[in-house]
Amino acid sequence: xxxxxxxxxxxxxxxxxxxxxxxxxxxxxxxxxxxxxxxxxxxxxxxxxxxxxxxxxxxxxxxxxxxxxxxxxxxxxxxxxxxxxxxx
Numbered sequence: 196x197x198x199x200x201x202x203x204x205x206x207x208x209x210x211x212x213x214x215x216x217x218x219x220x221x222x223x224x225x226x227x228x229x230x231x232x233x234x235x236x237x238x239x240x241x242x243x244x245x246x247x248x249x250x251x252x253x254x255x256x257x258x259x260x261x262x263x264x265x266x267x268x269x270x271x272x273x274x275x276x277x278x279x280x281x282x283x
Contacts, residue, residue: 200262
């Protein structure tokens, strides 16, 4: 699940103009992962089934929603000092 969330994060953070520092990226990923079901895989068969899940439109929509909400929340409340250039 972490890999899928990070991939979505990489795609969406630029769309929403979010801060791309490591702290903000980790906060966004943590927010999203805490709102999504865990997907643990230990076998090749389990990995294949997990990849099939990722093709499901609802699965993709849930990840996109969680990551987008995380970006918006962290943009409003970053845990680092905001510089003048970030405000613009």
